[in-house]
Every structure is written in structure tokens, then in C-alpha cells.
Amino acid sequence: xxxxxxxxxxxxxxxxxxxxxxxxxxxxxxxxxxxxxxxxxxxxxxxxxxxxxxxxxxxxxxxxxxxxxxxxxxxxxxxxxxxxxxxxxxxxxxxxxxxxxxxxxxxxxxxxxxxxxxxxxxxxxxxxxxxxxxxxxxxxxxxxxxxxxxxxxxxxxxxxxxxxxxxxxxxxxxxxxxxxxxxxxxxxxxxxxxxxxxxxxxxxxxxxxxxxxxxxxxxxxxxxxxxxxxxxxxxxxxxxxxxxxxxxxxxxxxxxxxxxxxxxxxxxxxxxxxxxxxxxxxxxxxxxxxxxxxxxxxxxxxxxxxxxxxxxxxxxxxxxxxxxxxxxxxxxxxxxxxxxxxxxxxxxxxxxxxxxxxxxxxxxxxxxxxxxxxxxxxxxxxxxxxxxxxxxxxxxxxxxxxxxxxxxxxxxxxxxxxxxxxxxxxxxxxxxxxxx
Amino acid sequence: xxxxxxxxxxxxxxxxxxxxxxxxxxxxxxxxxxxxxxxxxxxxxxxxxxxxxxxxxxxxxxxxxxxxxxxxxxxxxxxxxxxxxxxxxxxxxxxxxxxxxxxxxxxxxxxxxxxxxxxxxxxxxxxxxxxxxxxxxxxxxxxxxxxxxxxxxxxxxxxxxxxxxxxxxxxxxxxxxxxxxxxxxxxxxxxxxxxxxxxxxxxxxxxxxxxxxxxxxxxxxxxxxxxxxxxxxxxxxxxxxxxxxxxxxxxxxxxxxxxxxxxxxxxxxxxxxxxxxxxxxxxxxxxxxxxxxxxxxxxxxxxxxxxxxxxxxxxxxxxxxxxxxxxxxxxxxxxx
Numbered sequence: 052x053x054x055x056x057x058x059x060x061x062x063x064x065x066x067x068x069x070x071x072x073x074x075x076x077x078x079x080x081x082x083x084x085x086x087x088x089x090x091x092x093x094x095x096x097x098x099x100x101x102x103x104x105x106x107x108x109x110x111x112x113x114x115x116x117x118x119x120x121x122x123x124x125x126x127x128x129x130x131x132x133x134x135x136x137x138x139x140x141x142x143x144x145x146x147x148x149x150x151x152x153x154x155x156x157x158x159x160x161x162x163x164x165x166x167x168x169x170x171x172x173x174x175x176x177x178x179x180x181x182x183x184x185x186x187x188x189x190x191x192x193x194x195x196x197x198x199x200x201x202x203x204x205x206x207x208x209x210x211x212x213x214x215x216x217x218x219x220x221x222x223x224x225x226x227x228x229x230x231x232x233x234x235x236x237x238x239x240x241x242x243x244x245x246x247x248x249x250x251x252x253x254x255x256x257x258x259x260x261x262x263x264x265x266x267x268x269x270x271x272x273x274x275x276x277x278x279x280x281x282x283x284x285x286x287x288x289x290x291x292x293x294x295x296x297x298x299x300x301x302x303x304x305x306x307x308x309x310x311x312x313x314x315x316x317x318x319x320x321x322x323x324x325x326x327x328x329x330x331x332x333x334x335x336x337x338x339x340x341x342x343x344x345x346x347x348x349x350x351x352x353x354x355x356x357x358x359x360x361x362x363x364x365x366x367x368x369x370x371x372x373x374x375x376x377x378x379x380x381x382x383x384x385x386x387x388x389x390x391x392x393x394x395x396x397x398x399x400x401x402x403x404x405x406x407x408x409x410x411x412x413x414x415x416x417x418x419x420x421x422x423x424x425x426x427x428x429x430x431x432x433x434x435x436x437x438x439x440x441x442x443x444x445x446x447x448x449x450x451x452x453x454x455x456x457x458x459x460x461x462x463x464x465x466x467x468x469x470x471x472x473x474x475x476x477x478x479x480x481x482x483x484x485x486x487x
Numbered sequence: 488x489x490x491x492x493x494x495x496x497x498x499x500x501x502x503x504x505x506x507x508x509x510x511x512x513x514x515x516x517x518x519x520x521x522x523x524x525x526x527x528x529x530x531x532x533x534x535x536x537x538x539x540x541x542x543x544x545x546x547x548x549x550x551x552x553x554x555x556x557x558x559x560x561x562x563x564x565x566x567x568x569x570x571x572x573x574x575x576x577x578x579x580x581x582x583x584x585x586x587x588x589x590x591x592x593x594x595x596x597x598x599x600x601x602x603x604x605x606x607x608x609x610x611x612x613x614x615x616x617x618x619x620x621x622x623x624x625x626x627x628x629x630x631x632x633x634x635x636x637x638x639x640x641x642x643x644x645x646x647x648x649x650x651x652x653x654x655x656x657x658x659x660x661x662x663x664x665x666x667x668x669x670x671x672x673x674x675x676x677x678x679x680x681x682x683x684x685x686x687x688x689x690x691x692x693x694x695x696x697x698x699x700x701x702x703x704x705x706x707x708x709x710x711x712x713x714x715x716x717x718x719x720x721x722x723x724x725x726x727x728x729x730x731x732x733x734x735x736x737x738x739x740x741x742x743x744x745x746x747x748x749x750x751x752x753x754x755x756x757x758x759x760x761x762x763x764x765x766x767x768x769x770x771x772x773x774x775x776x777x778x779x780x781x782x783x784x785x786x787x788x789x790x791x792x793x794x795x796x797x798x799x800x801x802x803x804x805x806x807x808x809x810x811x812x813x814x815x816x817x818x819x820x821x822x823x
Contacts, residue, residue, distance in 0.1 A: 135784060142564050159787070165565045252680070254767060306657040309679045311765060443561065447786045454767045461680035461769060464656075483587035484786075 082167065082375070082382030090384050091124045093136065095151040095371055097204065097405040099338035101127045107404050115391045121384045134446070140376065141165040148379040149388050152200055154190040154370045155255075155439045155449070161192045161199035162443040167375040167382070168197035177201065177390040187410035190368045190438040200372035201389055202410035204402055206330040207431040208259065208366040209424070210349045216244065216325040217347075225349035229292070232326070232352050236302030239325045246302035248315030248324040251460035254453025257293075259367050260328065261456060262439055264289035266364040267354050272448060273440045281452060281482040282475055290456055291474045298463035308457075308464035319346075330369045331406040333424055348424040350431055358435035366436040370410065408432055444485065451481035548800075555793035564789065577794035588782075592795060594770070595778035599754060602685070602774060606692040607749045611742070613693070614700025618708055619734065632705070639698035647762035650691045654678035654763075679764060684772040691759050696752065700745055707741035708734070743814045750810075751803060775799060 092112070098104045104127040112123040126147070128136055134156060140146025141163050152160060160166055167173065169191070174180040180188065187202035210232075212225050220239045226232035236246030250256040265272060270285025280286065297303040304324070307315060316332060318324040320339035328351055336346060350358045351365040358365040373392055375385040391397060398414035401407075408429050409415050420429055439445065455477040463469050554567070555577055563570035583589040617635055621628055638646065653660045655678075662675040678687040715733050724732065757776040760768050766785055768777045779799065783792025 138564065138784065138787070142567065144565075159561060163561050163565050252765065304657075305677075306655075309656055309677060450767065450781070450785045457680075457767065458770065461677065464677055465681050480587060484591070 082377055082379040082385070084383055085380040087381050087384055088120065089122050089124065090149060090379075090381055090388055091126070091147040092388070093133070093147040093150040094125060094127045095133055095153070096127055096129050097371070097407070099335055101129065103338075107401070111397060111401070115388060118391070119384070119387055121381070121387065123388065137165075144378050146376045146378060148376055148381055148385045150374055150376060151203065151371050152374050153255075154187075154200075154202070154368070154372045155445055157191050157199050157372060158193040158441040158443055159446045160374070161196065165377055166199040167377050167379075167385075168199060169201055170197045173386065174201075176386045177393055182393070182411050182413065184410050184412060184415075184432070186368050186432065186436065186438065187370060190370060190441065191372050193441050193443070200374035201393055202370060203373040203392060204371045204405060204407035205410040205432055206369035206371075206407050207428045207436050208263070208328055208330055208351050208369065209427045209431065210326055210351050211319065211329055211332050211336075212326045212347050212349065213319065213322060213324075214345060214347050216322060220325075225347060226352050227349075227357070228355055229352050233296070233300045233302060236296075236300060236326075240302045243323070245304040245318075245324050246326055247296055248310075248318055248327040249297070249303050249307045249460070250310045250313065250315055251308040251464075252311030252457055254449055254457060257453045257456035257460075258439070258449045259369070260293050261286075261289050261452065262367055263351065263364060263437075264292055266437055267362050268292075269362055271440065272452065273442055277440075277442045277444075279448070279482050279485045281478040281485075287471060287475050287478060290459065290478065291469065291471060294456065294459045294463050294469050294474070297460065298469040305464040308460035331428065333406040334404075348427045350427055350435070358431065360435065360437075364435055364437045366431045368432065368436045368438040370407070447485055451484045452478065455481040551793050552797055554789055555797045557790045559789040559793075561787040564787070567789075570790070573790055577790045578798070580791060581794050581798060588791070591773075592775075592778065595773045595775045598685070598771065598773055599775040602689060602692070602772075603750060603753045605689050606696065606753045607746060609689075609693050610697040610700045610749055610753075611746060613697040614702075614704050614745075615738070617697075617701045618704040619730065621705065622708055635701055636698050638694050639702065643695070643758045644762055646695065647691060647759055650687075650694075651679065651763050654687050680769050682769075682771045684764065684769040688760060688763065688772045688774070691763060692753060692756060695759065696749060700749065703741055703745050704738060707738050711737045747807065747810055751807070754803065755799075 094104060094108055096104055098107060105125065108125055108127070112125055116122050130153075133151075133153070137146070137150065137152065137156075137160065141160075146165070152166075161168075169180075171180075183202055184205065187205050188198055191198035191200045191202060210225060216239060217223075217225070217235075220235070222235050222238065226235050232247070239246040249260075262272065265286050268285035268288045270280070270283045270289060272279060272281055272286060274280050297305065297307070304318075313335070315324060315327055316329070316335050317339060319327045319332075320336055320341050333343070337343075353363045353365050356363055373389055375382065375389065379385050392401070393411055395411060395413045398409040398411045399417045399419065402409040402414065403417070403419045406425070408420060408425060409417075415429065420426070440448065442448070459469055459474060459477055462473065556573055556575070557563075557567070557570040558573040558576075559567055559570045580586065580588050581592055584593050621632060621635075652658075656662060656675055659678070661678060662672075666672045666675045676683055678684065711733065715737075716729055719729050719733060755776055756774065757780065760772060760774045760777045761780070764772060764777070766777075767781065768774065775795075779792050779795045782795055783789050
């Protein structure tokens with residue numbers, strides 16, 4: 052009996068010892084410099100695919116190694132996995148030193164306390180906060196707190212259109228208001244061709260579109276104290292307007308309701324769809340065999356007038372931020388790497404390659420960002436883009452409201468009526484799920 | 488297994504018995520103290536397995552139960568040991584069926600029950616039918632057997648992603664056949680969104696799990712003596728009578744285990760809905776595994792997700808216990 056007990060005790064103790072290493076995260080505040088010669092970097096997928104990103108980033112990392120002697124281990128992580136990987140790293144305390152995050156996650160991840168706060172001292176170490184565009188820094192964490200990350204690539208939504216399909220339908224210029232878009236759309240949507248593409252199964256994309264339409268209807272999805280207000284008249288009108296492009300106006304193909312893997316871009320490249328609302332789609336179009344002269348770019352339409360602030364907002368401030376994991380064992384090296392990635396030279400080069408706009412003011416001066424498509428994105432960011440709500444439960448917002456919109460797409464695709472009541476019911480359910 | 492047991496037992500029964508008890512000279516045996524040999528050795532040998540079992544199953548499960556009593560949200564995941572206690576709040580919220588979260592969990596539970604009953608029932612039916620039909624010797628039997636086992640051999644991810652392509656609205660082969668070729672539907676159907684997603688889920692799950700039922704039942708059929716069938720047919724029993732009176736009763740012990748294993752696998756299936764629908768499954772196909780995943784990982788409320796997992800565990804334990812109790816009682820009764 053004693054032997055059994057002893058064996059059981061040994062088993063429990065050894066098992067507990069083994070898990071002790073992976074539990075509870077870490078309480079270190081601000082990292083250490085135990086391994087000053089290496090860094091691990093998780094990059095988000097910005098180009099057409101993972102391999103392309105590796106090819107683009109590897110020479111830059113070599114350059115950094117030559118300058119500082121620090122070797123950077125690169126892993127490019129697809130968007131579908133990135134947030135889960137970051138969560139796992141946060142929970143276990145075993146993460147990368149430096150990582151890219153979607154800027155909409157900034158406040159949520161800030162709340163976990165896993166990322167190094169960018170206070171005055173840390174910003175000074177990379178050349179100062181003034182180097183960055185204000186709206187980009189505003190999308191790096193909750194208001195009134197030190198940002199959880201530093202802006203790396205900035206993006207905005209634009210309306211991409213197929214020039215030939217427009218010409219064939221007798222349309223001479225891209226639509227500036229939604230009414231014009233619907234009218235043009237009806238001319239195009241026939242004989243197997245459709246006016247507009249959508250990614251109905253992609254929760255984040257749904258959120259980006261209804262957030263902007265919400266702004267245009269005078270609605271925010273959260274009040275000043277951070278409480279959800281999904282069922283306001285403006286929010287309901289916004290969601291209904293978006294889904295009605297399929298349900299009522301019939302300018303989006305029903306099949307788009309199940310798209311979630313950028314199939315709408317393939318349709319655009321194949322000439323099946325004439326317009327998409329997208330961020331920096333140039334490199335993807337090129338990889339699908341489209342020539343730059345085949346497509347045009349215009350600002351996303353508004354309800355009336357021209358894009359601007361408030362109800363004439365026509366894009367979210369999209370973008371990618373670079374963050375340092377608090378648990379890093381090379382905090383000085385990590386800051387050096389952030390400084391390198393946000394240097395004028397790297398900003399110009401990388402943003403140009405990925406078709407994004409540099410959040411660093413000096414880098415924006417480069418003539419490359421004067422190209423017509425990038426100019427639209429740059430002007431939008433400067434004058435008519437608003438950041439998504441920087442609240443700690445932003446990711447729940449994306450999930451609940453994104454799913455509500457996805458379900459409404461499914462109704463529209465199946466020919467079921469989408470009414471103000473059904474939209475309100477879906478949003479009420481989403482809001483109730485947020486309450487807990 | 489037998490290869491390692493047989494020589495050692497033979498050894499013990501043979502020449503070395505004396506030296507073992509005397510403990511003086513034993514040229515063929517390593518010196519192991521009697522105390523360990525008699526009492527501890529088996530435990531020592533079991534130790535690695537027990538440690539691994541603890542590490543892989545028991546400790547994560549205990550931690551999961553502990554988490555279900557904590558308020559473990561994104562604010563505490565970095566230092567989850569310090570998350571505040573939630574008492575039974577996570578459980579209360581999960582089983583409050585008048586509130587939205589409880590309602591959604593109940594809906595998901597009912598969908599999962601319906602899905603499991605259909606998938607397991609049809610898998611068994613397909614398995615037993617194919618196994619009986621392949622008992623007779625005919626040309627091409629082994630090829631058919633191999634083909635039937637292919638779904639079981641394919642990696643789940645590759646298989647389900649292929650199904651996801653096949654179920655696509657615009658370019659999928661299912662709509663191509665049902666709508667374009669056969670004209671069975673007025674317009675192409677949606678299989679990955681809306682109510683049809685339940686059908687898609689059952690079809691993929693059935694395709695994935697019936698070969699296992701087929702394999703098990705085929706092996707069990709080999710053990711039924713041919714004489715029984717010969718005797719029955721001499722007595723004038725037809726094929727249906729033979730199946731009802733000989734085959735099915737003989738398959739009973741295998742069926743008991745098979746149905747239980749299929750039930751547990753299907754009820755907990757995560758891969759199929761996740762690969763087919765992604766992080767947010769349509770309401771009609773909102774299986775409980777995906778629902779709990781969403782409650783934990785997508786909304787970052789690990790306390791609530793763990794409470795749901797514990798409830799699921801208790802339900803499965805209860806069903807398993809009742810099932811084993813009923814079936815073992817039935818067996819004892821039939822043995823007597």
C-alpha cells in the first residue's frame with residue numbers, strides 16, 4: 052500500500068513540475084536583456100501569400116542583423132491564426148519578442164497587459180511620437196492610456212472598380228454616393244455579372260463595412276462609457292443598407308454570402324464582379340493577373356456630398372501595428388527592431404511593397420505614394436477615416452455583430468426577407484451576448 | 488503484447504524459480520530486491536504511463552474545472568493564477584435558459600443531440616449493411632473493402648476541406664450534380680450557410696465515421712461460426728431471419744462498444760464543423776464543441792467556456808454510465 056502511495060505521489064509531483072513551467076504567464080514588467088543577440092518576430096500576412104511575405108521581409112531582417120548584430124527569426128502567420136497564437140502566447144508567457152497586430156485588436160490586447168506600453172521614454176527610443184500620424188497612433192490603444200503598439204502600415208478602404216465593365220455598361224465615372232452605386236449596379240448586374248462583391252462569411256469584413264455605414268447614419272456601436280449600443284436606429288439602418296445590396300437591390304451575387312477567403316477578389320479579377328470595397332488590393336490583383344490599367348480606385352461612397360468627417364466618414368482607420376511582448380528577453384533589441392521597422396527608409400520600402408500608406412509622416416513624402424490608388428487611400432486616411440471603437444471588448448464586438456451580419460447575409464441569399472425588425476432582432480441578440 | 492509476456496512467464500515457471508525464492512545465486516536473473524519484485528515493480532513499470540496520463544488528461548482537466556470557477560477574461564489571462572473567483576456564476580449563466588447565453592447553449596446542445604443521433608445511427612446502419620453484404624465471397628470484394636475504408640484513412644482536415652469545396656454554392660460539385668445535372672432543385676442551394684448546413688454536417692460526419700463501424704462489424708462477423716447459418720438455412724430460415732436471429736444477437740457485444748465510442752466521438756467532434764464553417768458556425772449547425780470554442784477563444788471568456796465544458800463532461804459521463812449500466816445488466820440477464 053505504501054508503495055502505491057509513493058508511486059502515486061511521485062507521479063503527481065513529476066506531472067506538476069512539468070506543467071509548472073507553462074502556467075500562469077509571467078509577472079515581469081518590461082522584459083529583460085538575457086538574450087541580446089536574437090529576436091523572434093511574428094509578422095502578419097500582408098502580401099499575396101506567406102511565402103511572398105517571407106521573401107520581402109528576409110532581406111530587410113538581414114539588413115537589421117548587419118546593423119546591430121541581432122539575428123531575427125521570422126514567422127509569417129496567417130490572419131486566421133494570428134489572434135489565437137497571440138492569446139496562447141499571452142497565457143503561457145511563451146511568445147515572440149516582437150509581433151504585428153491588427154490595429155483593431157490594440158485595446159483588447161492592451162487590456163491583457165501582455166504588451167509593452169509605449170510611454171514617452173519608449174517612444175523617444177524610436178525617434179519620438181511626433182514622427183507618426185495622429186490617427187494612426189489613436190488606433191494603437193484605448194484613449195487616455197499609453198499606446199500598446201506602434202503603427203507600422205496604415206490602410207484605408209477604397210472602391211476598386213473594373214474599368215472595362217464600367218465602360219461596357221455605359222458608366223463614365225465611379226459612383227460617389229450609395230444611390231449612384233445602386234443605380235450603376237443595376238445596369239451592370241445581369242448576364243451572370245454582378246456589380247459589387249462582399250465577403251459575407253468574414254466577420255471582420257462585415258464589421259468594417261457596417262461600422263462605416265453606421266457612422267454615416269450617425270451611429271456608433273458603443274457609447275462614451277464603452278457600453279454597446281448595437282440596436283440604435285442608425286446601427287440598424289446601417290446593417291440593413293449593407294445587406295440590402297443583396298436582399299433588395301440585387302447588385303451582389305447571392306453566393307457572396309458564404310465568401311470568407313477573399314473569393315470576392317477572385318471574382319473581381321475574373322471580371323465577374325465590377326466593384327469591391329477593399330484595403331490596398333493592388334498586389335492581390337497583380338497576383339491574379341490583372342494589369343494596373345484594368346482597374347480604377349475611387350473613395351468609398353457616402354450617403355450624400357463628399358467624404359469628410361462625422362457622417363461623411365467613408366473608411367475605418369485600418370492598419371497593422373508592431374508591438375513588443377512584455378516577456379521578451381531582449382527588450383533593448385526589440386526596441387531597436389521597432390525603430391528599424393519604423394525608420395523612414397524601411398517605412399517607405401515596406402509600405403510601397405505592400406501597397407499601404409506609411410504612418411510615419413516623413414515617409415509619406417515619397418513620390419511612390421502619389422500614385423492614384425495610394426493617393427485615394429492617403430487622402431481617405433487624412434480626411435475621412437475613423438478608428439473602430441478602441442474598447443477592451445472589441446473582439447467580442449467583431450464576433451457578435453459580425454455573426455449577426457453573416458446570418459442576415461444567409462437570409463438574403465436564401466431569398467428570405469430582410470426587414471428592419473429582423474435586423475433589429477439579430478442586433479439585439481448580439482448585444483445580449485455582449486452583456487455577459 | 489503477448490510476445491513480451493510469454494517469454495518472461497515461461498522463464499519464471501521454469502528453471503529459475505528456486506533461485507528467485509532463495510535469493511542466493513541466479514545467473515539468469517538480474518538482482519532485484521524481493522520487496523520491489525513482489526510489490527513495487529509493476530507500479531514502477533506503470534509509472535511513465537501514469538505520469539503521462541496525469542499530464543495529458545487529468546491535470547488539464549482539473550485545471551479546466553478550476554478555471555470554470557474563475558472570472559478568467561482577457562484582463563487576467565496573462566496571470567491567470569490571480570483571476571478573481573466567480574463562485575458558481577459561470578455555471579448559473581450557462582444554465583439560465585431564459586437568458587441569451589443559456590438559450591444559445593441549450594440550442595447548441597439540442598442541435599448536437601440531433602446531429603449525434605443521426606450520424607451514429609446512420610453510421611451503424613451503413614456499417615452493418617456493408618459488412619453483411621461483404622461477408623459473401625465474390626469477385627472484387629477486397630477492392631470494395633479497401634474503397635470503403637478510404638475515408639477512415641484520409642487526414643480529417645484534407646477530407647473536410649474537400650467537402651467544403653464540394654458544398655460551395657457557386658462552384659461546388661454537389662450543386663452541379665443536384666441542380667445543373669439532375670435538376671432536383673429550382674435554384675442552387677446553400678450548404679454552408681442557413682438551415683442546409685445541418686444536412687452538410689451530417690453527411691460529412693457520416694462519410695467520415697461509417698467506415699469505422701464497417702471495420703469493427705466486419706471483424707465481429709468473422710467470429711460468428713458458419714455452422715449456425717448452415718443449420719439455420721437447413722431449418723428453413725430465410726436471410727432476414729438469419730440476420731435477426733443469428734447475426735444481430737452475435738454482434739451485440741461489439742455493438743455495445745461501437746455505439747458508445749461513436750457517440751462520444753461524434754458528440755465532441757470539433758474538426759468537422761470547424762473546417763466546414765470556420766469560427767462561427769451557422770445556427771442550424773452550431774455544435775457544442777464549436778459553441779464552447781467560441782465562448783472561450785473568440786469572446787475571451789475562458790471561465791464561462793470552461794463551465795460549459797465541465798457541464799458537457801458531466802453529461803457525457805452520465806450518459807456513458809447509464810448506457811454501461813443498462814447494457815451490462817442486459818448482458819447479465821441474457822447470460823443467465
